[in-house]
Amino acid sequence: MKKTISLSKLKPGMKVVGIDKSWLETPFLSHHFVIRSEKDIDKLRDSGVQLVTVEVDDLTIEQRPSEEPRDEPHGLQELPAEDSGNDRTILSLQKETTRLLTRAFQQVRINGFLPTDEIRSHVRQTVDFLLHNRHAISLLADIHENDDETYVHSANTMFMAAAFAIRHQMEDAECFRWALAALLHDVGKTRIPEHILKKPGPLDLLEWEVMHQHPIYGFQILRKSPDPEIHGLAAQVAVEHHERLNGSGYPHHLGLDAVHPVSRSLMVLDIYEALTGHRVYRARSSPRKVIHYLMNDYSDRVSVPVILELASMVGIFPVGTFVENEDGEILMIQKYEDAENYRGEMTVLKIFGPGKKILPRPQKRKIPNLDPTTILRTYDYRAVGLTQEQWEYLMGGGAPGIT
Ligand SMILES: [Fe+2]
Numbered sequence: 561m562k563k564t565i566s567l568s569k570l571k572p573g574m575k576v577v578g579i580d581k582s583w584l585e586t587p588f589l590s591h592h593f594v595i596r597s598e599k600d601i602d603k604l605r606d607s608g609v610q611l612v613t614v615e616v617d618d619l620t621i622e623q624r625p626s627e628e629p630r631d632e633p634h635g636l637q638e639l640p641a642e643d644s645g646n647d648r649t650i651l652s653l654q655k656e657t658t659r660l661l662t663r664a665f666q667q668v669r670i671n672g673f674l675p676t677d678e679i680r681s682h683v684r685q686t687v688d689f690l691l692h693n694r695h696a697i698s699l700l701a702d703i704h705e706n707d708d709e710t711y712v713h714s715a716n717t718m719f720m721a722a723a724f725a726i727r728h729q730m731e732d733a734e735c736f737r738w739a740l741a742a743l744l745h746d747v748g749k750t751r752i753p754e755h756i757l758k759k760p761g762p763l764d765l766l767e768w769e770v771m772h773q774h775p776i777y778g779f780q781i782l783r784k785s786p787d788p789e790i791h792g793l794a795a796q797v798a799v800e801h802h803e804r805l806n807g808s809g810y811p812h813h814l815g816l817d818a819v820h821p822v823s824r825s826l827m828v829l830d831i832y833e834a835l836t837g838h839r840v841y842r843a844r845s846s847p848r849k850v851i852h853y854l855m856n857d858y859s860d861r862v863s864v865p866v867i868l869e870l871a872s873m874v875g876i877f878p879v880g881t882f883v884e885n886e887d888g889e890i891l892m893i894q895k896y897e898d899a900e901n902y903r904g905e906m907t908v909l910k911i912f913g914p915g916k917k918i919l920p921r922p923q924k925r926k927i928p929n930l931d932p933t934t935i936l937r938t939y940d941y942r943a944v945g946l947t948q949e950q951w952e953y954l955m956g957g958g959a960p961g962i963t
Pocket residue numbers: 745746774801802
């Protein structure tokens with residue numbers, strides 16, 4: 561397994577398989593070597609290396625205290641293909657994607673142009689794979705074995721965007737457009753210096769200023785493409801994916817209503833992927849914690865219905881969500897035994913019966929858990945015709961007669 565670590569964690573005996581400098585800038589002729597002594601580490605430090613990718617077994621590097629346990633059910637796992645007619649899996653596709661992106665982003669750095677045909681053909685194959693392997697829709701690719709997080713992040717965001725579009729029963733061509741835009745949303749990072757992109761700690765103000773330019777750079781790069789979908793939707797999503805509600809985002813401080821619906825959804829998938837994935841500057845968080853964070857601390861900046869749709873895609877149902885089960889009943893999640901992690905016995909309110917007929921009085925039930933495969937759709941309170949006051953009352957434990 562490969563892991564990217566800061567130089568301070570490098571120890572003699574570790575096998576290095578990558579560093580954040582060209583081999584021309586270090587005394588090592590190859591980036592694959594074993595650290596024989598502290599002197600090797602000193603040489604790397606003298607060359608300005610900050611990050612190294614090493615091959616490790618799980619015990620080689622101590623776990624960060626805040627890192628989630630490895631058995632956290634986060635939906636990141638490799639599944640066998642169902643009927644794709646080949647031996648592709650989500651994980652192998654993801655590796656292909658990161659390899660393609662490495663080459664593509666390098667080309668952008670060198671000559672400013674993307675290898676459009678190659679990218680289109682790969683995105684087409686990915687969407688086809690997901691369309692023919694529906695069980696993979698709720699899963700995300702495992703990101704731990706890769707060593708360049710921008711590529712891995714872009715690849716995973718593409719998988720999630722394609723899955724999101726497929727779940728919404730969009731036309732194939734539309735799923736393709738979502739996936740393509742997601743894959744390229746951070747291409748502007750090719751113009752951000754590596755020492756900022758890969759900084760192991762928090763960025764300072766000046767560094768943030770540089771980082772905040774990447775949506776504009778992405779737009780400029782993608783607008784040059786002759787491909788209508790790349791210089792159209794993908795370029796728009798690249799410049800809009802960091803905009804937020806009421807203009808609190810960047811670079812143009814647009815409100816959510818002013819951005820493309822794909823940007824509105826992608827910004828949530830983007831945050832979710834970034835927080836659940838491992839990053840050099842912090843440990844990864846569990847999907848439950850991230851959904852909890854999005855619902856409770858970030859819902860004033862992005863679209864709540866999109867958070868709920870994402871949550872149901874990864875099999876998590878936050879408090880206040882309305883779920884429609886296979887019997888056509890609509891239940892509101894009112895409480896979890898373990899409120900912060902959305903776990904344990906849950907209290908639900910049945911508000912609509914079969915055929916979406918509103919009940920004279922909501923019925924309270926306690927259930928041990930909710931099987932995500934039995935949930936057809938999720939809604940927020942507006943979509944089921946409740947007012948905010950009614951919804952808040954229900955969430956606070958009440959159960960008024962809603963007629
Ligand atoms: Fe971004």
